Amino acid sequence: MTTSTHSLALSNNALAAAIANPGALGTIEAYISAVHRLPMLTQEQEVELGKKVRDDTDLDAARQLILSHLRLVVSISRQYLGYGLAHADLIQEGNVGLMKAVKRFDPDRGVRLVSFAVHWIKAEIHEYVVRNWRMVKVATTKAQRKLFFNLRRMRPDGQTLDREQISEIASELNVRPEDVSEMEVRMSGHEMALESPQDDEDTYSPISYLSDDAQEPTSVLERRAVDTLHGSGLEDALELLDPRSRRIVQARWLQDEGGATLHDLAAEFGVSAERIRQIEAAAFKKMRQALAA
Template identity: 80%
Template sequence: MTNPSQSLALSNTALTAAISNPGALGTIEAYIAAVNRLPVLSAEQETELGKRLRDAADLDAARELILSHLRLVVSISRQYLGYGLAHADLIQEGNIGLMKAVKRFDPDRGVRLVSFAVHWIKAEIHEYIVRNWRMVKIATTKAQRKLFFNLRRMRPDGQTLDPAQVDAIARELNVRPEDVSEMEVRLTGRELALEAPQDDEDAFAPVSYLSDDGMQEPSNVLERRAADALQGPGLGKALEMLDARSRRIVEARWLQDDGGATLHELAAEYGVSAERIRQIEAAAFKKMRAALAG
């Protein structure tokens, strides 16, 4: 029978593997439940582990420090669920920040790891959100990032800001009023797919009206050039690969302006059956396709 200490070791082993992939335990709920069962370190234990990591590069000490603070990452990540990103992904990025904090942790400064790690965890989550929230990056400067993560909270009831509110937010965040207005527009702008959904043929998407008729799309240009080549020099070269009878049949059937000859008309001309003309035609096409492909 497995004793409690062995169970904790097994749990820690599984969690260690799940740090980079919170979904590895099955569900995010299972991960959070396992994290919340881990014991919290005392200040003395934390200091001892920090010194072992700093002085002896003890990876087991680093693992214990990380595992004991995984619940902190879960707690912080919940604050960013409103951005439409998966909770597991937010936790994963926060865990990266926690690992960076543990690597830089100095136990002699008298600061608990929890206080030191908050900055690194939030920094990684912020970077992930800005990088993935939209295809078009909306927060590229320090001021824009500050507005991105604060403006939603500061907008009263999500309503459009009036000039006085814009000025008040700008003063509080120490940014320019025009930066506040610009970020408000970018945050409230409705996203629109470039192409219509595949299951909605009647949808009128931007791709239908944003194209410039005066500019030829590159793939269409190449396709047209290839078609011209096949109908001109390419076709002539392919016909030259045929014997006289096969070439006559192809030209009579398919290269005439008046609709071309029928199988029976060519069968009478060569004194064979219509089926034999069809076989010769098929063999000719096979040779021509090979010539055109080459």
């Protein structure tokens, strides 16, 4: 083992433990400072350690490769600070990507680990940003995620895009203008607390108008009463009528299609249309009294 590799292997144990938790050293600044004090590996050292990881699953070699590239994660994570997420959390996710890269690294390909790891680090950070930037996901497919990150970078000072700008961005990203417009709307949405953070009677929070009143006890009782009136209650009220009155009410109002007219019933019973109207009015009065009881 060379002197540089040996010094890396004997590096601060606290920093090694902090790979999964950048805040373990006290502050994120202390972590970043410690990361930048770690020596870099030469290509020969990297190949040697990479073969040990690949061929022998040497965990100490993997640790050395990871520690020597932690500064890369710090550098990449800075590019995503504008999303309002904690820097330590971004670094932590990036470190996960770095570990995956080390596990899959093939030293015989002649490619430095730093070039190979960039993809894995960014992929983990992208996933974390999309998962946590909004309570409701703004991008669920690979194409939407690509559009999400590019659009945020290309929007001038976060301003609303006009039609010409949307067309230019769509052409540059090879997507439809409708896709750009839809993603802009998603990104422009703001989250809102369901309940007011303060106990203020004057504050009108979403919980006030988004609540479901369908299961409220009074509403349930009212629906049951209406169902009763439309069902058994109506049948009972009709039973109280004499046959002629029941026939008039049913023919006029309880037919699926085209109820009978006053003149139709007048001809059927051999009386005037006015008499049919009077019988109907008396029947309704009697039924209302029965339903109200």
